[in-house]
Amino acid sequence: MVALGDNRVVAEQSAFASCKEILTSNVLNSLLIFVPLGILAGYLEVRPTIVFALNFVSIIPLASVLSDTTEVLASKTGNTLGGLLNASFGNVVELIVALMALHRGQIRIVQTSMLGSILSNLILVLGCSFVAGGYNRVMQQFSVTAAQTMSSVMCLSCISLIIPATFSATVNSNYDSSVLALSRWTSIVLLIVYALYLVFQLKTHRALFEGEVEMTEDEDDIPGKDLNKTQCIVMLGIVTLFVAFCAEYLVGSIEAVVEATGLSSSFIGLVLLPIVGNAAEHVTAVFMAMKNKPDLAMNVAMGSSLQIALFLTPLLVIWGWVIDVPMSLYFHTFESILLFVSVYLANLVLEDGQSHWFEGVLLIALYVIIATSYLFYPDDSELNKMVNQIGANILQPK
Template identity: 55%
Template sequence: MPNYRSDFVKHGRGKGTGNLSREDMPPNDDQGDGQADSGNERTPLIDRSNGKPLYEDERAWVRWPMNFMHLTWETLSSNYVNVLLVFVPVGIVLGALGMDPTAVFVVNFLAIVPLAALLSFATEELSAKMGQTIGGLMNASFGNAVELIVSIVALRKGEIRIVQASMLGSILSNILLVLGCCFIASGVRREESRFNETVASTMSSLMAVAATCLIIPATLYSSLSDSTADTEKNILVLSHGTAIIMLILYCLYLVFQLKTHTKLFDAESQEGTEDQAEILGPIPATIALVIVTVVVAVCAEYLVDSIDAIVEKSGISKTFIGLILLPIVGNAAEHVTACVVAYKDKMDLAIGVAIGSSMQIALFLTPFLVILGWIIGQPMTLNFEGFETVVFFLSVLVVNYLIQDGKSNYLEGCMCLGTYIIIAIAFFVYPEDSNGKVGGGMVKRFFAPN
């Protein structure tokens, strides 16, 4: 979420000299010229004649290429997961040549992980220059950009099941998998951790509203199962209206967070966090954001194209791919850093990312995709399958119970992880040809005696 993500990235970046401001750098040792020269010889971007970095050279023909190399290196070294960038060109080549779908899926699957980290990095660098309000809106828009790009690609191809499963899977992975790992990471070092229960309660309440928005279309579908009315048309009308209301609620939440109740969300910053020097300026950050977004879209295109072949070849359902595998890819780098933050007992940051990101997907990305489907002529609705709707509701219920006291421990983390593993197993055995809509037959079977 807007305020939390900025502090979150501060705690999550690696400890390299590239992340220190000029004032924080250790002073040069002037005891001997030989020692200073020796240090400069080991630094390729330093002009040995005056000890000045080449990217600050007065000659433009030297400064510009050296500055490009310097910014590129600082960006790539911002996260250890960027070593996986080697899979990006390989995945694109495999997809362009139409190679084995399994290889295309796996390689592009791995390629999206570092791209998601770079996208988050560029967003933070750009939003840091724009103030709290605009920066918050930037983070709200691009915080889950990978999931959004993959879903838009799938929606354009008519893969509505992939879109719905991906949205729901991203929510479940954040509120169960990530939150559970954060509770365990914090609990291994201390008996009990505390966080701002007011903020957590506000976020979880909005998640409950989002769950309600999914239950109502499923219930209406069940009520209209024996009706002569055009069920699909009525569900579309309900979904479009509900999506608009959800987007309005999300905008009101941004106003609540960024304007009217900012003090509630500033608890972590009031405790004091270390300053983090920005690496990229507005123009380089914008260029990086555009380039990474385009590359993610290309990798997502090949990833989605290979899903049908993966389903036929392996027997794994589209629901499992969209609900379990894709969300882990899109948030892998962020998930690891969330656990590191929780290990340091920065639970407000961890809670803000885990639950805040889920709320963003539920109240912003999902209704946005419904409206986008309306615009491009794809019948994207909020009528998720009955089993998925029940799983979502129960997961939100469990998390609400766990965070309502503002305290956590490792046992609560294990509860979240256990719930997520059970859900993953259930969707792994969930058949692709199952009609999981909440119709009269499903309800009768559910309540029928064994």
Template identity: 45%
Template sequence: MALRENLFHVVQASMIGSILSNLLLVLGFCFLFGGPFRKEQHGSPFPHVPWFPRPCVVRFELPTTPASDKIVLNISRGIAIVLLIIYVAYLVFQLYTNPDGLKVTPKRAARDPETPDAPEGEDEDEEDEEPVTLTWVAIAALALSTLIIAICAEFLVGSIEGLSKEAGISETFIGIIILPIVGNAAEHVTAVSSAMRNKMDLSIGVAVGSSHQIALLVTPAIVVMGWILDKPMDLDFGAFSTAVLLVSTLVVNSLIQDGKTHWLEGWMLIGAYVIVAVGFYFVPDPTELIR
């Protein structure tokens, strides 16, 4: 909807914001709320968060001219196609090559000694849970939810400009901080509640998996959609946003690769997200910088 209204910086901000909110805010709350009564939480080796160079690096080598904008746009479209191919390969690997990686590893023996043992039979009941929703019911519910979200998105995008002027905050801040938190609220609750039940494989899978989808599917798909609609949507997120995303990716990878977490790491990630939010609050929109 924002792409259709030519709000390109809002689209870019929402893509960056979705990744940052999952990597810093959601993971931070998962570690924080999952760990108060446990020394550590354990799981399978957590997936690596991918990072791909963005065309903003090329921007530094080019003068600010319409010709350079065209070069960055062409580079973005080429990268988008490659990312979509990588995402297809990623799905094939998960679903066919390594389907066991999607299963939550039963690590009952690794329960923290400080956590009280569950009543006899509770673990078995959790492992024996089977989905009861019929396939057609799930598909119908998904279609209905998508329709409702599309209608809500129409009103939301239409109110961004008014909210920005009324509240005195930039559209970039709305796209990076507010939209991802509101739009992914249900998913965030799922990840945090799973962490509180000590299901860290599922919790990390939700948060990191969402980041994979945004980076490898949604962002390049938006660029391709702009290409189809003849909209100059590119992957030039700007130096500040790109640097923040790169550093956040490195920090999260350093925390999750050992397969164990604790509540202090949660505080660190939440603090990092607050710092990022403060930074973007004072960064003006690109259009204001041009003016």
């Protein structure tokens, strides 16, 4: 009886030590101190810019803890289920933030945050990993087949987002409902493709992605390795709850921040919000590249982009259909072009199965140019004013 009690105490101490290890394993986790401050600021309804800033910073370490806990759980469930868990929880922060915005009817914030997350992972994270891995090496090699497969799927995702914009540009406004219907049916197709892609990656052609989907680090190197499955699930639930609170206050303060700072909602959605969910992935990809594991770094960047394009964005369209919010895959022509050129450049640097630091510089430069363009890109209301003014000038008699 005493031995049983001692074992229970040891198990509790081990679980506590593992939780502490996860919470202190990453430099980003030092920002966890902002979590209660952000929630308190939102609850007390202090100045919106303060609420936004505190909750913005708070979600970054929470995303890191989610990632580490998911990795522990994945290591205890086998390669296939572990890969599925990593795929499912890989962008849960982006999903929660987008759902909060969608329920508030902030469709443009949802769209730009999804596009921004795709671009951030596809060119910024990938570019930084190329620079980090190549600054002291001539070349890094990675799986050509895996890279080409992910590039092909990314092309499909890009095309699926360009088609609604092209459709809208070639018909009159009477067909707006058709664009929405097209988006919903396209989303269903993309969700099916994503499910089949997981089967392809984790089951039928697993050998092609062996370096990506297996837990390549020794179990002793995984922070929190002594947590059991139940404890991991409980921790995931608690952290997700904190993310939901912070995301609610973050999204709720965006409109006031736009008015107070002069930043456009498009810039906040495309550039700032993706930082929240991608910071942990960014750090992971860079560290993997520095350890000369380019396959893992590529998978973190490309895999996250694919999940957002093939799963999260279509899922949000379908959920908008359910709650009667007209979320669609229609992006402005400018945004469609940005996505196309980003996918094109990423495909160019991946096609030969090797990378060097200058290719990373090219990708980062493209991201900086895109981010800068959104400092000057007008919001929807300003676009409408510009269009009306142009129309008035045309109709004005000479």
